Amino acid sequence: MTFVPLAADWTVHALAGPVPESLHRTLADGITARVPGVVHTDLLAAELIPDPYVDDNESLLAWIGRCTWGYRTAFTWVDDGSERVDLVADGLDTVATVVLNGTTVATTRNQHRSWRWDVRQLLREGGNELEVVFESALDHAEERERVLGVRPHSYVHPFNAIRKTACNFGWDWGPALVTAGIWRRIGLESWSGARIAAVRPIVRGGRASVGRGVAVHVDVERAAAAQRAELELTAEVAGVQACAVLPAGATTAVLDLAVPHAELWWPRGHGEQPRYELVVTAGGDSWARRIGFRSVELDTSPDHEGSAFSLRVNGEAVYVRGANWIPDDTFFSRSTRDSLAARFDDATEAGMNLLRVWGGGIYESEEFYDLADEQGMLVWQDFLLACAAYSEDAELWDEFAAEAREAVARLTAHPSLVLWNGGNENLWGYVDWEWRARLAGMTWGEGYYQELFPAIVAELAPGTPYSAGSPYGFSHYVHPNDPAHGTTHIWDVWNKVDYESYRSYRPRFVSEFGFQGPPAWSTLFSVVHDEPADPFGPTMLVHQKAREGNAKLERGLGAHIARWDSMDDWHWATQLNQARAVAFGIEHFRSLHPLNHGSIVWQLNDCWPVISWAAVDSLGHRKPLWHAMRRVFADRLVTVQPRPSGLVLALHDDAAEAWQTTAVLRRLTLSGEELARTELTLRVPARESLTLPLPPEIALPGDPRHELVVAELGTGERALRWFAEDPELLVARRPYRASAVEAGGGDYRVTVTATEVLKDLTLLVDRVHPDARVDTALVTLLPGETVEFAVQAPEGLDPLAFLHETVVRSANDLVPPRTAVVGGGAPAAREGERMRFSAS
Incomplete structure (x- = not known):
């Protein structure tokens, strides 16, 4: 069996629709097309349209989804004597008519299927021409909605009347850029006798090795001359082989292999992922893929709380x-x-x-x-x-x-x-x-x-x-x-x-x-260019697809974070x-x-x-x-949670081993003074949880604005509980010392030491360079604690740039001036404060 991809020498032409006058001649003549691809990427490559993601280009380019597009290629075919030559298309988007050498092969209406047609009789020795014409999927969806009946759907366009990706018509996080094109592989496959049409390995896993194995369901397609012949099938995996003979005319078989020695495949965090090569042959054709042995169940059994939803793998x-x-x-x-x-x-x-x-x-x-x-x-x-x-x-x-x-x-x-x-x-x-x-x-x-x-x-x-x-x-x-x-x-x-x-x-x-x-x-600002920048600017809202989304961002701050007073603070706060x-x-x-x-x-x-x-x-x-x-989402999580009876320490051990540790519980002032302390020895069984009440001297604050609970475990985990929301906390705005150094090879180190509580410290390193990345964020430091951030960025940047006040951010920055304090003392206005930093 031979597959020859048809991936070269394609052009795409606008055949009908609202093409801008300036592009009529160019698109009628055709431009180079890439297959697999879609018309938007072809137009981009030809520099005929602006980037659809920038500003409001999405609406400027809506005409593309209303056009009919023709993809064409010429190719040479040499007859190798195969009984069948199939045109195989793994993805056509969406309303397509396939024409080979002037003859219509098929029409399709489903982006989510692959297609195969016997075209041997249509091929010519030597030069051949293939065209795939794509009608407007949007026009088609609207027409079918009128025929099938108007049914409820989200957003503007009737995506439910056509078998095309729903979000391609626009969603509350995605643009309406209605595509067309040959979006997956297309080519010619030559074969004789029989070919493997599908293989479905149905594995038997579970804890017990007895019965472990795989039932290999094989579907074959026969060429006309092979209909009257027997066909030998084999399947082999992990050193075990099974054979079967398909009688004349039969096209399906099941080969069962017992593989008790195969290791189980596990989800991450539960074990390893061994896989074994499964090879299936049918006459001269073969199929191969790595498979894993596992069982899976879904427990939805009723109980006194309702009914469960619990996935079980290998029991x-x-x-x-x-x-x-x-x-x-x-x-x-x-x-x-x-x-x-x-x-x-x-x-x-x-x-x-x-x-x-x-x-x-x-x-x-x-x-x-x-x-x-x-x-x-x-x-x-x-x-x-x-x-x-x-x-x-x-x-x-x-x-x-x-x-x-x-x-x-x-x-x-x-x-x-x-x-x-x-x-x-x-x-x-x-x-x-x-x-x-x-x-x-x-x-x-x-x-x-x-x-x-x-x-x-x-x-x-x-x-x-x-x-x-x-x-x-x-x-x-x-x-x-x-x-x-x-x-x-x-x-x-x-x-x-x-x-x-x-x-x-x-x-x-x-x-x-x-x-x-x-x-x-x-x-954000690579695609939004409002002047001045504003959360409710016109192109900002093009890149906010949720209804009233930026208003919901503002409302969602609630009592947790004060309303911003600058674009920098809006971005960081949200x-x-x-x-x-x-x-x-x-x-x-x-x-x-x-x-x-x-x-x-x-x-x-x-x-x-x-x-x-x-x-x-x-x-x-x-x-x-x-x-x-x-x-x-760490394997082990500790939090302090409110319950009707008071605060509790909640632990969840989703690791394979029991969690044995100590816990030091403290109530501190924001300046680090210890007000109460207790110590516990804890054991949480593997995959289980534990809830313990906090003693009153820890759980009940004297001054909610100036205190917090800290639970520190001997295994390194930490949980914090604040008694007041940020706008009420008596925190300093920038209570830290910071330094930065370039370590070479694109490595930078930024060190921050807190002089008082510093909440949710984060480096927004992309503001220095869009390719910069940082290893951690949202770090809360108690007085005297230090964190070192590892930054990857292009070489040669000024390390001081990573200490700029728009880069080094914390929740302290967002506390209103009426409660911001310096050194735990009297309130101070923001504009009078400056960051303390040094560069190494």
Whole structure:
């Protein structure tokens, strides 16, 4: 079997639509196209359009999504005598007509499928021409909505009437840049006899080695001449081989291999990730992939608190520390293994063990799932429906069935994939978002979630659990977003109420919650050029897609942080508040263990420069939120939590070993004076939790504005409890000494010593250089304590730049002048204070 990619000599032409007059002739003649790719990236490469991410270029370029585009290439074909020559297209975006040598091969209407057509009779020895014409997906969606009926959907465009990535039409964190193009591999595959069409290894894992093995389901396609012949199949893994003979005309077989000596694949934090090469042959064709042996179960059993949601891998419960994943770039073909690996590093280094591939995006590339397998990152995979009602008419039902079967068959081999989920917020929408009256009896997608998808998963991936949706209570008789049952989404905190409201929830599992904050300063102002810069400037709001998003950022500061009085303070305050809000929620959820079995933050990544819920911005800057998540997603977490009876010390040990340590509990003044002290010896069993009341002399303050609780564990963990919000704290504005040195090779060291309490100290190093990165953030120092920050940045920068007051930030900076003090004494005005620093 030979695959020849058709990746060279493509051009793209505008065939119809509102092309600007200045581009008519150029685009009619055609420009060079890159395949895989999309028309936006081709136009960018030809320097015919500005960067769609900058200022309000998104709206200036809306015409692209309303045009018809033709991709053309010429290629040479030499007949090698193969019985079949198939044109294979792994991804066409979206409303495509494929024409080979003047003959229409097919029309497609689904971005989420791959395609294969026998074109041998259409090929010519020597020169050939292939054209793929893409109609406007937006026009098509609007036309199909008129035919199928108007159904509720989020945002402006009817993405629910077409099988194209929903967020490509715009989302509350993403731009409306409606793409077209050959976004995945295309080429010719020549073969004779038989080819392997699909392989589904259904593994048997679990603790017991007895019975461990894999049932290898093999689907083959036969050329006409091979229909009457027997076909020998083999499968081999870990030194074990099985053989089978397919009789004439048969196209499916199951080869069962017992592999009791295979080591189990575990999620990160629970064990190693051994994988074994599985090789399948059928006649002259072969297929190979590394697989892992594991079992996975989903416990949703009822109890006196409601009903659980607990993932178990190899029989062991996994406390989920996860994040939601969106496409990593609006233009999907720009994502590479290296760029995905960088995001996986962000996830693993933050202590995460699960990524949820959200239903408004795509089924990700093989590189994505291979990285997850390699690193032990669990994957929760949504089917691709989100925030909308969907027609169950045949034209969509058949497409959903085809894409779901393909996706499940393709991804079953990955041990990291542990849950299939019917869709995002659609069950909740039907119940709570006034859909029923608007639908007036029309279908809305329930058949997909309750019939089609579970049947496909049961048939093709019987070892993988299925959930009908997120959120979901796993019963027709409970509200789909009831925190006591199954999964819940918590969005009132961002939209309506203070983040302390997280404490009003006792959720079994949180599959979405989050809080917004701006990206890094350099990222934001690489695309926003309002003069003067303002949180409510016109292009700033282009990069804030949430409704009233920047007003919600302001409201969300609540009593926690004073309102800003400069653009610098707005940026720092809202980043800090985002980090605190999410950390607050996670600390609370973990303190509820074992009632709670995990949370999935919205969201890990961004697809463009935007104010959003992401922990890592689109240029790879780790926001303060990321650093907060690294702390609260650590294997071992200690926090001080309020309970009706008073303050408690809450410990969660999600490590494989028992946590044996001492704890020193102190009540201190902000200037470091010890007011009360007690010591404890603690033992928390592995994967368990412990809650202890604090004695009154620790828990009850004399002066809330000038005191805090410090819990320091012998194993290095620390928890702090403040008795007052920042605007009321009697803290100095910049109570520290700082120095900076360039160590060579792009390494810089910044050392800060606190003279009084210094809260949430952070270096915004990208303000010195956009390529600068720092190792830690949100460090709180008690009087006399020192921290050294490691900064990676281009060589030759002035180290003093890392000590500038817009770079060295803390919560102390944001305390209003009426309470800011110097040296713990009388109040002092901000403008009279200066940072103390030296340079080495």
